Amino acid sequence: MSNTTPTPAENLNKLVVFRRTAYLGLGRARDAMFELGDAVLRTRHANSFAELSLSLAFRRKWPSVYEALQDSRPDRAALRRLYLAQLAWVKRPLLVGDHTAWSRLEAPTLRDRTIEHQPTPVPGAKPITVGQGYSTLVWVPESQGSWALPLAHERIASDSSPLRMMVAQLRQVCPHLDERGLVLLDAEYGCAPFVKDSADIPCDKLMRLRSNLCLRTAPPPYPGWGRPAVHGRKFKFRDARTWGKPTETLAVDDPDLGHLLIRLWANLHFLKAPGHPLWVMRIERPHARGTRRDPRVLWLAWCGAPPPPLHASWRLYFRRPTVDHWYRFIKHSLFWTLPCLKTPEQAERWSDLMPLLTWELWLARPLVTDHALPWQKHLALLTPGRVRQSLEPLFAQIGTPAQLPKPRGKSPGWPTGRPRTKAPRYAIVKKRPKHN
DSSP: OOOSOOOHHHHHHHHHHHHHHHHHHTOTTHHHHHHHHHHHHTOSOOSSGGGGGGSTTOOSOTHHHHHHHHHOOOOHHHHHHHHHHTTTTOSSOEEEEEEEEEEOTTOTTSTTOEEEEOOOSSTTOOSEEEEEEEEEEEEOOSSSSSOOEEEEEEEEOTTSOHHHHHHHHHHHHGGGOSSOEEEEEOGGGOSHHHHHHTTTSSEEEEEEEOTTOEEEEOOOOOOSSSSOOSOOSEEETTOGGGTOSOSEEEEEEETTTEEEEEEEEEEEEETTEEEEEEEEEEEEOTTSOOSSSSOSEEEEEEESSOOOOHHHHTTGGGGTTHHHHHHHHHHHTSOTTOOOOSSHHHHHHHHHHHHHHHHHHHHHGGGOOOOOOTTSOOOSSOOHHHHHTTOHHHHHHHOOSOOOOOOOOOOOOSOTTOOOOOOOOOOOBOSSOOOO
């Protein structure tokens, strides 16, 4: 494929084709769903979900914002194929996997609520909430910046887990990539079950490891009698005497991170996954503050094909926080957690719009100019938020594939004499009940 820069006309046509294809992939009630997405992109502030109907992009009445989520049936497989088609030119896709919580503390009528992890700024408080978890797999298109483009964003049911959900999403995405991808994962995924379950997926994984782990080295040569050894000696992260000589060592003076000492050990493995070798990397930053967000020591594990040289691989993991930027963006700017929806299915259909809107912003980036507010600085590289606040002239130019609404008269309302019943209440699902 040619490496020439696309012309503005080509970029505009690409965005128009993307919007039309996405419109067809929204299934039933696609007109209201598509206009709801445009209303999200063109609304700066909303105190309630119904306020999105006040946008000029939403040509229907306010009950249609709820009816759209009730009636729609987005084709998630078709939308995923549309997102993957945008990666056709990428030689080495860099993916990030993570999960987040949609807190619904006061929603007893919402089915399938679970206890989810959510960091809290209150010292001593438990980092949990009650709601529903969502697993996300994003593509990081640039070596710097905050752009993260989701390929999958799905609810984690109470009978599933973040690990199983991430394995399923990797199976949906990685076999359809033109090149072997690299997936960056947090410490929750750095465990033997995830390594074994995802071993047959065509991708490499770079995972953070907890600092209290104990791995095993490769077994010694077979002595000629007895059962062959499966494990070698222990490799305790907190005991430097067990490390042995590293395979490779690198000292770096980085302008952003300062002085770093990086060491790599080959052919280690988890105790419960002896058939899956790991390359373990220890990144030491002596001048770091030693906090959770700024640790002095970072343990990483590479799983899959042999990693590139240490000088080319140690910096890759520092692109993982882009998914956190995306979570913050959809919660604060795209109103993801604003509606108080009644069923998990409605929440899933609403969540299907979040990747679609993010991809629209990415494709619109080369077509808009920065409309900075009076108190904002102009940016050379536009962020998702800056593209969003500059979309109005572009949307006025390209229009919308959604059809005009067809009024169907006034609703008769609730039938006279029909009794009203309370919505059923559901208990919070505990995934790991305690056994006495």
